[in-house]
Structure formats: structure tokens, C-alpha cells
Amino acid sequence: MKIVENKYLESIQVQPDSYESSITADICLFGFKKGHLRILLVKRTVGKYKNSWLLPGGIMDDNETIDECAHKVLRCLIGVENVHISQVKAYTNIKRHPVKRVITISFYALIKPENHPIEQKMNVTQIKWFRLNELPNNIGFDHLEIIIDAHNLLKLNLKSNLIFGELLPETFTLNEMQSLYESILNKKLDRRNFRKKILQMNLLENTGIIKKGIKGGPYLFRKIK
Amino acid sequence: MKIVENKYLESIQVQPDSYESSITADICLFGFKKGHLRILLVKRTVGKYKNSWLLPGGIMDDNETIDECAHKVLRCLIGVENVHISQVKAYTNIKRHPVKRVITISFYALIKPENHPIEQKMNVTQIKWFRLNELPNNIGFDHLEIIIDAHNLLKLNLKSNLIFGELLPETFTLNEMQSLYESILNKKLDRRNFRKKILQMNLLENTGIIKKGIKGGPYLFRKIK
């Protein structure tokens, strides 16, 4: 299995600009760390965009769907099988890749960075979590547009669905959760109104445990079920 | 240009099940006629699904984006260039087409059927507007799923955006508009509340003209700008 992963990783990042017209899955992997919403970007060792930050992505095989491909990328990247992904959009501009025509279908996924240490793979010179409001200005291809589209969809889904993947730990304080919402929506929320709204959804339960090391002694909550 | 169109139309519908792995755009073309939201489906003359109703679609060329491809399909179908389209989703299941692998990216578009008489093309045995709540049960491929996804996105966009393409004529009564909304959302709306909400958006203007032939003498409205 490890071999398969490496094979894929290479096709994803080692042999850029060398494949035939391809369909790829690019992943906007969002994480929440130190109070900020972040996204994982990589730099490749070769290819035209080797000095640019890029979304991690992979080429879709003959025998896999684009969703399976997206999961494959995540498996290579963080070694996790069952992360929930959401399809965002297809990008088909003819000149988006300098050598060959590449069609990309983008996804977003939500993880907790602490749970998934990122291994530096050989074909990637750098790999880094960026704050969403401090993105580098050298993002390659049309990946900035892809990031913006994914973030917009995430915001939309957050309001209606209250799905936040594993952006938060197993147990968390309501203020941590509020802070996550504020990061994603990029605005301040009223503490009392936020708690009222979230709690009356009956999707969280109070563990009764107080988180240590924080002034005020906040209760830890978890998702029900 | 007419030749080009025919060439495309053939590749879309005459030579099914005979192409290499392809990327297609399938169009959920919604129309509003006789008080019902409808969708245009076609039957092809050949291929495994020749007895099934299908969404109109076309193969993406090397030198066009998927959006251009979608417009091409609409041009072939109804001869119109500048219809607004919305991308919905990519479908990549491996076995969705019986012969070759076909990746489909779906779109929806909104037109007024009366404005666009549908020509029967040679490769299509039938072409018909179906009421969305009376779809045939022999819909080919995964096109029923595609229709449902597109309709759901349309409902979502209707609530937030108030974009209804050209589903309504240039001028229309508020009750015609309400009837359209009820068809799309599939539920009854309160007449006074609907009018209040729509009018206070300030996106419509009253032409001052009364539509003849209807009891009550309703005013005709149009979109501003």
C-alpha cells in the first residue's frame, strides 16, 4: 500500500508538465490552528511552477473516480482514508497548464493539523500551512481562484450545515468553536448569540469536564453521536 | 457556422458509444410553460440508451473550455448564444457509460420555451419538454441524478440570488412570477408576502401596462436594467 502511495505521489508531484491531457483532483485542505483558518500548500521540486505555492493534487487513474482520486491525494499527503470531502468545481481553461491540457476538479476537506503531521515527500521542496488571510503572492496556475471558490463554498455550507469536519479536536470549548466560525466567516460573532444558536441545535453535548490551563475554566463539549 | 453546429451535433448524438474517453457537458435546460417547470430531454437514434430519455450534451473539444462546450450544446439545441449557464457538478463514475469512460460536467440554464422553438435534429428521434414532477421513468445513464442535483442547486440559487434567467417573458405579471417560484420550489407561497418581498428588492419595475385577457387586469412588470 505504501508503494502504491508513493507511485501516486510521484505521478502527482514528481513528473509535472510531462503528462498527457489529464484530469486531476486538487484539494483545498483546510485546517484550524492557533486560532486561524489555514490551508495547506506545497512547492514542487521541478516544473514551471516549482517556485510557486500550489494546491496538492493528483491525476485521476483509469480505474478510479475523481472522488477516489481526491482521497488518494489525501492518503498520500496525510495518510488518512476517510476524510470527508466536498466537490467544489471543475476548471477547464485551455491554457491553465503550460505544457499539456489539464482539467481539474477541486475539493475541499477539513482536518485538524495536530492530528496529521505532514511528511515532507521527496518531490516536494516545501509544504506549509498558510493562514487564509496571509496567503503567499506566488500561487501557481489558477490555484488562488480555486482556493477562493472553495472557501466561499465552505462558508456557505457552514451556515446551513454546521459541518466542520475535524477542524476541532474530539472535545472543545464553545469559544474554540466560535473562534473557528469567526475564522471561516471572517467576522466577529456575539458570544451569547453564538452559544444560544449552537446549543439549541442539540448537536453538541457538554462533557462536564473543565478544560485546564485556560482562565475562566470553560467546559469541554463534543459532537453528539 | 451552421456546418460546425451540425458537426458537433453529430458528435453529440449520432455517434454514441463510439468515442474514446471523453469529457462532456450535459445541460439541464429548464423552461417554464403552462404553469409548470419543465426540462428538455432527448432520445437518440442509436446506442445502448436509444430508448431512454437523456439530457442533451456534447463532447468537449481540444480547443474549448467546458463552459464553451455547454454553450455549443445550447447553440445546437436552441440556436442561442448568450444564455446564462451555471456549472453544477462533475460525474466521474467509471461505469456510467457502457462503452467508454465518459466524464460529465453538468450545467443548468433557464430559458423561455416559447422563445426557442426546438428543431428536431436528424440524430434525435424525439425531443420533449417534461414537467419536472412528471419525468419519464426511462431516463438513461445517471441523468436522473444529474437532473435532481441541478434542480436542487437551482432552488438554492433562487432563494439567494433571484436569478431566473429568461424563464419569464420580457414583461410578466407578479402572479406569473409567483407561479414560477412555486414550480421551482414545489410549494405554495402566500400572494401578499411574495409580492411584498419581491417588490421591496427593487429589482422590478411596473410598466403600468395591464395585461389583457386575464380577469382582474394585472400589471405587467419587468426586470430593471
Added chain:
DNA sequence: TCAAAAGTGTTTTAATTACACCCATGC
């Protein structure tokens, strides 16, 4: 003991829903 963060309700405002009568027109 004091600074920082947690926890908690009420009031105000805005948005949504429910509801009934008279008027205009076509037949």
C-alpha cells in the same frame, strides 16, 4: 489580588407568517 476569559438573559429590532376583503375584467 488582579487580569483574562467564561458563563449567563433580556430587550429591541427585524423578518416571516398568517389572514380577508374589495376591485377589475372576461365571459
Added chain:
DNA sequence: GCATGGGTGTAATTAAAACACTTTTGA
């Protein structure tokens, strides 16, 4: 002239937004 559909406003309910003090804990 009468049946059908068009047009209109207000009250009730519900949801969202604004707002301040007390308690707990770490340093």
C-alpha cells in the same frame, strides 16, 4: 351580473441582533 383572478395592509409570531455584569481560573 357573476365568476375568476388581481390587488392590498395589519397583526402575530418567530428569528436575529444588541448589550453588561458576575464567576472562575491562571499568573
